[in-house]
Amino acid sequence: MAESGQGGEGGGIDWAAFAEWWAAWGAPIGVLLTIIGAFIAYAIVKAVIGRVVHEVVTGVKRKADAADTEALSNSPLAQVRVVQRTRAIGSVLNTLAAWLIGAFALILILSILGVNPASLVAMAGFLGAAAGIGAQGVIKDFLNGLFMVFEDQLGIGDTVDLGEASGVVESVGIRVTQVRDVNGTLWYVRNGEIVRVGNESQGWARVVIDQAVPYESDIDAVTQRLLDVAVDMSEHPDWLGRIIDKPAVWGIESVSAEAVVIRLVVKTRASAKYDAARELRRRVKAGLDDLGVTLPSLQKIVVQGIEDGVA
CATH class of the missing domain: 3.30.70.100 (Alpha-Beta Plaits)
Structure with missing residues (x-):
């Protein structure tokens, strides 16, 4: 039986060989599986968010008896705002999910590579200090983007004036809002730089x-x-x-x-x-x-x- 355990004639698993193989390839395989898992998780979250957004928009259209979003212009304002705000929130949640899943995957990869928890905590403290000094703009963009969406200052499809750029909102992200002007130019406006929003699509x-x-x-x-x-x-x-x-x-x-x-x-x-x-x-x-x-x-x-x- 001992020989069977060592991969002898009994045909058992050679655990020693497996351990040796895993020691050589376990870390790369773990990293690869983590990356694949992160992409799969993001795809699932994105699909769920997209489904929820679709159901909300479809429900509003059905309630308003409208064939498409453009036809909602003749419906009560609240219905139009629900559609635009839901799409904007969906866009923000997709971006937020990507950041969170990416950060979690990075922590797992570092753990697989043998970085001990104390080092992870130290690195987190370092990143926090760096964020407080060098990434203030990113944090400002992030917070301002969230407030703009959840306070319904703007939504996808709104005609807005953001000061430096004006036009139709095409995308609202965690860090950047995309606005296409009347000439067709697509402007990328950092959320943290937006100090006023003139919305021509409300009321x-x-x-x-x-x-x-x-x-x-x-x-x-x-x-x-x-x-x-x-x-x-x-x-x-x-x-x-x-x-x-x-x-x-x-x-x-x-x-x-x-x-x-x-x-x-x-x-x-x-x-x-x-x-x-x-x-x-x-x-x-x-x-x-x-x-x-x-x-x-x-x-x-x-x-x-x-x-x-x-x-």
């Missing part, structure tokens, strides 16, 4: 048109025509769901020797602001043409007010 928006007309024009007639044009547009079936309040003429914004500037405002859904502004300008132009009003040169117009230059 409602306002189309503001400062219309200049010649000084000699009948201001009452022009004002009434502008209001009529805006009201007709708001009552059109194509705009009933996107204009959410009655249009208004706020009055004369500025007066010069060449022109009088009249401010027309229309309250819309956030997602419809720019489309509504373009259509309203087209209708205003047609309405003024009907009155026979010839517009003055824009180079001579000076707009004065707290929202100077907004049109």
Whole structure:
């Protein structure tokens, strides 16, 4: 039986040979298995997060009876925000999971390679000190990114102004938020550098048109025509769901020797602001043409007010 235990004629396992083989190859195999396990764990976590995000988004679409996310623009704001915020949180959780799994795998690999626990603790203390000195920016990015998402400051698909970059949010990560501007440029903005967020996709928006007309024009007639044009547009079936309040003429914004500037405002859904502004300008132009009003040169117009230059 002793011979069997040593791998003799009995065909038993040669434990001594196995131990020798494991001593030579055990560490590399353990490292390889740890790396594979980390990738598998991340794939599983990512799939679970993706599934949860998909179920939430699908449930919102089903509840709103919408075929796609874009169609939710005509649904209550809360439903749109749930979709955008859920996707942003999913993006952040994926990144966080990758960091945590990677750190855990690194600790296992170091243990397999024979690094004792005391050394791991010392290394953790060293890394903590390094983080406190040299990685403050990363920590700031991390915390600011979490707060932005969980406070619903922005979400994937939102149109935002982050100061240095403005456009549509394409991705929200732990460290970087990706924003694509109107020219198609993709901006990578560090979360820690974002000190203000202007979100054009939350709540409602306002189309503001400062219309200049010649000084000699009948201001009452022009004002009434502008209001009529805006009201007709708001009552059109194509705009009933996107204009959410009655249009208004706020009055004369500025007066010069060449022109009088009249401010027309229309309250819309956030997602419809720019489309509504373009259509309203087209209708205003047609309405003024009907009155026979010839517009003055824009180079001579000076707009004065707290929202100077907004049109």
